[in-house]
Amino acid sequence: MNKKKKMTLATKRAIVGLLFLSPWIIGFLAFYVRSLIMSIQFSLNTVNIDTANGGYTLTFNGIKNFIYAFAEHGSFSQTLVLSLQDILIDVPLIVFFSLFMAMLMNKKFRGRTLVRAIFFLPVIMNSEAIISAIDVIRDLMMGGLSATSGAMSDAASSGVNMDYYIALFGELALPDSLLNYIVGAVGRINDIISASGVQIVIFIAALQSIPSSLYEVAKIEGATGYETFWKVTFPMVMPHIITNIVYTVVDSFVNSDIVTMAYETAFLQQNWGLSAAMSLITTVIVCLILGVVCGFIQKRTFYYN
């Protein structure tokens, strides 16, 4: 009797949970699952656009598209490796930079909201109309001296002589790979700052949902700022480090060369099947990496309960 009652409560809760999920699931099935399935279908077929009747025809050819992408396509494997490498380099930098910035911006000082807005700007600027407006203006400004503008922008972009610094640090006998990583990071500093707007906002929200009583306790117990960070702040934002890793990976993946390549294969070369195969391959690889990384962190994550 008792056992039966318990069961019904659990089922009841499950049903309520599913009810809460249902608006999302319905839309998700309609818009996303179906397009996933169609992409898989495309990747296993040769897709021909039927100009006479409208629509398209599919000819099944198994995994030929996948084999072609790896074995015959000129630059697919190379671009794939490079894109993944870029993602792997950028993600830790972006995540730690944004955690650092979020902690600074979570402090109380005058004009804090304004400073936050400034750091969120790159996300706002990332709109088609703004980009095209800036392009127009830049073209106009360069147009006046079109003959020399190329040379001038070259000179402007290499204002810092990287080679000199590489040589300088090379003397310090740092390991080459570390050195390359740091130099690469410095070279990307603009990209990293502008890619971390959303992550900073997520971390700010995370920092603000830490109960202030924890900090109070830490203070009463006499913890220093350093200890408070590692014993209170860091464990509490740990789940959101995963969120941010996922977001950063998705974000840099969507903007990576490999996706551009898949897009061009589809819309310029009109090879829809190959394009679908390419994006499937990269999706699976990125998901695997994400799974490993998140699994690794999740084990070490502390949940409040």
Next chain:
Amino acid sequence: MASTAEYKKPKKVNYKKQKQLNRSKAGNGLLFFLMFICGIFMALPLVMIVNNALKPLDEIFQYPPKVFVKNPTSENFTDLFVLMNDSWVPFSRYILNTIIITASGTVGHVIVASFAAYPLAKHNFPGKKIIFGLVVLSMMFSYTVTQIPNYMIITWLGLNNTYLALILPAWQYGMGLYLMKQFMEQIPDSLLESSRLDGASEFKTFWTMVMPNVKPAWLTLAIFQFQQMWGQTGNQFLRSEELKPLQYSLQQITQGGTARAGAAAAVSFIIAAIPIIFFLICQSNVIETMTTSGMKD
């Protein structure tokens, strides 16, 4: 009495010292300097946009370009309004379209994603992990690649050339669900349990316990989603001119080239200004929550 006065004095000094124990002035200065440098990187485009919007035409074309405006005018904006008055569909129509799309896309997504995130974070039922795996998978599939299937699905559902073509898919973005789930997981179970014991229905628990506690999260989500929806041009789905959003018409203006450089500068100012204002409003609310929601376990 004398002894208490003596006792008080060192305590006061100690307290002051303690306040600054964790960070020296030099450290503060260094941090400020770092933030200042990073801030410049980020603020530069905005400074450029604001200044360009105020520059008269001859200053926009100046070479080498100057960042700051010398003789600010509002003629770019008047140019823009003249252009807008000439447009095919009344300009207010574009604004209305954008408001409809942005508002319903943002509000709907926040609600649907929070609803869905609650059971994923706090309930147990079969298939939970699979659903969550699918969410992550759907985020990986970049929009550019699934354009064709997307278009076909929208057509099959008969949503082509309606607002819904932009609004409905936006409700199910994976990222929002993911974000909300991560935040809801941090709410103590005991809090929800106590609310259930007091006889609150599941919906009431959600609405009065969960949502206020994750206010920073859903305000953050609203910021992203607003930004996403605000940037929609609707090029793929909206055919009728009177359904197209503001971004589209502004994009048309900026693509007018040299003759419209002034108007383009004004346009970029308008496009950038509104999300920034929305961001400022949301962020100042996030700060308020911090003081009001004292979660005690």
